[in-house]
Amino acid sequence: MRIGLLTEGARTGAVRRAPRWYDRLVQGLPGHEFTEFALPAGPSSGDPARRARTPDRADRRRFARHFTDLAAALTAEPAGGAPQADRFAAGLHGLAGLARDRADLPALLRSEAALRLLERACRAPGALAAAHAVRVPDLLAVAGHLDEALRPLSLDWYGDGAPGLDAVDLCHATAAGPTALAGVLAKRFFGTPLLVSEDGPGLRAHYLDRATTPLSAPARALLAAFQRALAAETYARATLITPGTAHARRWQERCGAAPQRLRTVHPGVPAGPFLQASDAVADDAATLVWAGPVEPSQDLAGLLRAFAHVRTAVPGAVLRIVGRPGDAPDAAAYLAHCRALADRLFPGTPGPVRFEEPAAPGASAVAGAYATAAVVVLSGAGEGFPYGLVEAMFSGRALVAADAGAVCEVIGSTGLVVPAGDPHALADAVLALLADPARRVRLGGAARARALELFTVDRHLTAFRGIYLELLAHARPEPDPGTPRPFARPAETHLPGRRGAVPRTPPADRTPSWAAGPRRRPAVTRGEAR
Template sequence: MRIGLLTEGGYPYVSGDAGLWCDRLVRGLDQHEFDVYALSRDERQEDAGWVPLPPQVSRVRTAPLWTAEEDGVGYGRRTRRRFTEYYGDLAAALCATAATGPADPPGDAENASAMEADRFANALYGLAELARDEGGLVGALRSETAVRALERACRAPGAQRPAREARVPDLLTVAAHLERALRPLSLDWYDDAGLGAVDLCHAASGGPAALPGLLARHFFDVPLLVTEYGVRLRTHYLTAPRTTPAIRALLAAFHGRLAAETYRRAAVITPGNGHARRWQERCGADRAKLRTVYPGMDAAPFAEVGEAPESAADPDTLLWVGRVEPTKDLVSLLHAFAEIRKAQPGTRLRIIGAPDGPEGTAYLAHCQALAAQLFPDEADGPHAVGHNPVSFDEIGGPELPTAADAYASGALVVLSSVIEGFPVGLVEAMFSGRATVSTDVGAVVEVIGGTGLVVPPRNPRALAEACVSLLRDPERRARLGAAARARALELFTVEQNVSAFHGLYLEILSRTPIRRVLLDATGEPVPFAAPAEAHVPGRWTGPTSPLVPRSRPDWAVDPPVRATAPTSATEAVR
C-alpha cells in the first residue's frame, strides 16, 4: 500500500525531531511505499539537508512552515465574502465560552461544546475549500479583513471574558499566529496526484503535521492515523510564551479545537505511552480509537553492556545521562548527592550530557558552580575528574565515545526530571541492564514497570535515600538491572514498534471502503495504490503497463502512474 507520511520539523531532515523513529519505521516496512510530506521549521533545518532515504520512499514534498510568500492572488467580492464568513466562524468558535450558565441544564454545556466544535470544523474545511479554489489564502489570512473578523468575534455577546478584553496588539498577535498555523491550507498537496493518491495518511505528530491529513480525509476520504509521542496540546501549554490573558486564551482555544477535530476524524490514534493517552482522552479522543505503541529504540548498541555482569561496572558511581536543561532538575540531584556522600563517602556522580541551547548552557554553568560550592574541599574545580566527586562529561569524547560507554561507567542510573515525556535515557539504561532511581513524572512509572525505584520530584532527601539503598545492596541492584533489561527488550525495541504499525495499517485499510475507481483487466477493483506484492521478487514483477494484471496473481499490479504537478513547495520524486 502507499502511505502518506506527514511530518512537521522532522523526517526527512537531518536535524528533525523524531526523524530517527520515522526512518526506522520506513526502513522496517519496505513492503510498502511511502510518500513523505514534510513541513520544515526554519531555514537552517532546510539547509542541513535530508537523511539518506531508502528505495521505498518514492516521493518527498516539502513546504516551509516558518515563512510564506505572498501568493499574489486577487480576491473578488464573492471570495472575500466567503473568507469573511468562514474566518469569522472560526474566530467565533475560539471566543465562545467553554460552558453555559449555572442555571442551565447539565446537558446544555455538552451540546454547546459540540456545536462550537462543529462550527470550528465547518469553518476550517470551508477555508480549505476556498484556498483550493483560489490557489491559496496567504494574503487573505494576513489581511485587515481577518483582524476585523477576529475583533468582531471577540466583541460579540457570549464571548469569553479574556477575548472581550483583547486589545489591538493582542488581536494582531493572534491573527499572525493563526496565519502561520493555517499555512498548510494553501499548499498544493490536495489533488489526485498528491495526497489523493495515497491509501493512508500517517501523521507523525498532532498539530500542523496532522492538518494535511485532515484535509486529505475531507477531500478524498483518505483514512488518517495520528501518532503522538508527546501531545502537541500539552507542549503548547508548557512552552507558550508569557503573554496577555487574551492571547493565551485564544491560542489555547485554537490548539484545543484543532486537537479535538484531529482526534475526532482520525481512524486510529497511537499515543506513545499512558501519560500521552490520558491527555488525549481528556482532549476528546475516543477511547476505542486509542492504541498505545511505545517508541521503538535500537537495543543493539547496548547489548554488550547489558549482557556483561553487573560487577564489571564501578559500584560506587552514579550516572545521570541526558540533555542539560532546567527541567532535568540537576540542582536537586546535586543536593541529593551531598546527602549520599554523607552515607556513602566514596560515591561519585557523573553528569553526562550536552547543554540544550543558550538556556541549557547557562544552566550547566550554574550546576558546575553549585557542585564546586557543595564540595569545596575535594577538588580544584568541577571538571577535576578523580578529585571532585562530581564530574561533567559529554558523549563523543575519547573517554565516552558512545552512549553505551556512558552507561558502562557506572552501576546505578538516576533520573531527576520535573517534566518528562517518554524517558528515552531511562530505556537506554534498561537496555544496558542498569538499576535506576527516577522521579515520578511523565511516563516514568509506566516505563519502569516495577524494575526500578521511583521517588517524588523535587525531593532530594527521597532521591538520596533511594540511591543509598541500592548502593548498599548490590544483589538487589543486579536483580533490578536484569529485570529492567528484559522489560525493555520486550516492549521498547524497533521490531515491536514496526510490527505494531504494520498491523495497524492493515487494520485501518481493512475497514476502509475502496474510494478510487481503479480496475484491473478483469474489471475487479485494485485494492491498494501500491500493493505489497509489487515489492516481492517473483514472476509477477516484470515490466507491465499500469493497471494490467500479471499472469499470477491477477490482483498484483503496478501502481498507477501519477503525474507530478508543479508546486511552489519543494518536491523530489524518486
C-alpha cells in the first residue's frame, strides 16, 4: 500500500527522547510504501509552490466570491447549524479549485481586495461582536495568518508534476487543520481515503498558543473561528479519525467529529532501557526523581515547594531533577529561576536538590535516574500525551502525577494523581508513598504491567496495520456490472446429508437451502398421523 504521510515541517517536541510516532510507523511497517509530504514552516516565499499565472479578471471575480463565503463563515455569530459550515466549505474548496487552475492564490490572499472583503464581512449585520472592533492592523495580521494556513492549496503535491498525492492509496495526516488540508483536497480530487491522527487536542493547543501571541482580541477571535471551522471541515471529510487519548477524542467530538468515525489509538512508547530497571524493593529509600524538558508548563517551582514540605517530614529525602531546557522561548530563564529558588529553599552545600543535565538527549540517562527512585514525581500540566509518564511506568516505580490532560487515563489506578498546581497535595501524596514501602512495590509493578499491556510500540503498530488494511478494503471501487465479482456465488450450494452422497444442484427457480429461512413443520389437524 502506498501511504502519503502529511506532517508539519518542524518538530513540535511532543516526543522528546524518541523518534516521532509516525517515524516508527515507517520503520515498523515495511510492507507499506510511505512518502512524507511535509508542510513547510516559516515564510511562504520558500515554498515549493506550483507555477502560477497572474490572476486575470475572471480569477479575481472567482476569488471574491469564494473568499466572501470564507470570511462570512468566520465572522458570523455561531448559529449551531450546518449553513455556516457549508459556507466555509464552499469558500475553502472554491479557493482550492482556483489554485488548482494555477491562479496565483497567495497573491490574491495578500491583495488589498482581500482586506476589503474581510473588513466588509466584519462590518456586516450579524457578525461577531469582536469582529466589529477590528482595525487595519488586525486585518493585516488575520490576512497574513490566513495566507499561511491556506498555503497547502497552492503547493505542488497533487500530482501535476512529480508523483504526488494522486498516486497514493491513503493519506495519513498527523494533525488536523492546515497539516491535513492537502489530504482533504486529495479526497475531493481523487477520492483518496483520509486518516487523521492526533495525540492531543490540537485545537486547544492552538488556543493556548494564540493566547500568548501579541495579537489584539478581535484578531485572536477571528483566527480562533478559522481554526475551529478548519478543524470541523477536516473531521467532516476524514474517513477515520484516531485520537491518541480519550481526552483528545472529547475535543474532537465537540468540534463536530462523528463518534462512529472515531477510534482511540494510544501512542506507542519505546520501552527500551526503561525495562532494564530491576523491580522495586521495599526499603527506606527516599529519593525522588523528576525527568523531562525544563520549561514553565512543567511547574518545577511548585515541585520545589512541595519538596520543602517533604524534606521537613523526611530529612534524608533527595530530589533529582534530570532534564535540559525545553522548546519554550523562556525555558533557559525558567531553569535559572528554579535553581535560584532551590538555593533559597535549601541553603547549604551540598543541597538535597540536584539538577542534572544529560550530556546528550536520550533515554538512557533518564532510565538510569528512574532506577534509583523510590518515587517518580511528574508535576507538569501538559495537554498532550504524557510520554514521560509511560516511561516511568515502564521503569516499575511508584508514581505521583499532576492531574492534567490524559494523565488519569494513562495511569489508571497504578499511581497517585493530585490536582495540578497544588504543592501541598503533591507533598502529601509523596509522603504517603515514602511511609509505605510495600505499597510502592505494588504500585510500581502494576504500573509496569499496565504500560506493557496498553502503550507499547508493537501494540501501536498492530493497530495501524489493521486500520490501513481496513480503509483500503472499504475504499476499493465497485467493479463494473459486467465484471464477474469474486466470491459472488458460494463454493457449495448443498451439503450432503450422508458421506458419499452426490450433491444435488437446486433448480434455478428455487432458493438454495443455505439461503432460506428456518424450516417450519406443516400444520396438522387433530387425529392426523405425526
